[in-house]
Amino acid sequence: MILTLIHWACRLFLTAVFLYSGIVKLQQPLQFAVALAGYQLLPEQFILPISNLFPWVEVLLGVTILTGWKIRYSATFATGLLLFFSLLLTITYLRGIDANCGCFSFDDPISPMTIIRDGLIVIPAIFLMAENRIRKLCTKGSPS
Secondary structure, eight states: OOOHHHHHHHHHHHHHHHHHHHHHHHHHHHHHHHHHHTTOOOOHHHHHHHHHHHHHHHHHHHHHHHTTTTHHHHHHHHHHHHHHHHHHHHHHHTTTTOOOSSSSSSSSOOHHHHHHEEEEEEEEHHHHHHHHHHHHHHHHHHHO
16 A cells, blocks of 8 residues: 555656756757857767757656556656766756756756665656565565
8 A cells, every 4th residue: 555655756856857957958959059059068069959859758757657658667767867867967067157047947956865766766767767676575574
């Protein structure tokens, strides 16, 4: 019962995160492109194509997590994506670049708090990715 509640809380939370962040970026694609350029990690010719495609990936990921379609695969993709972005934020911050996170708004400078926030968002994705194993471990310990 508790694992089912955690499952749904994780799915709803991640859905909200990915839908919100994707929609924010879709509404302001040029500001998202500026945020991406601010990381100073991508070649200039990739910034606009990525800034146009990536919000759709986030929205699609939010929908797949909400519907539960291939949930373990969706959660695995979400985990990888969130870890990748946490790494990009960390690298940008450690390089001393004053850049905008661009995760949920365009007035959110990269700081230790944004890195921690984005790092914590990965926890529900990891739970969903490993849920089958967690359930098996929990049922092994319960009396039959």
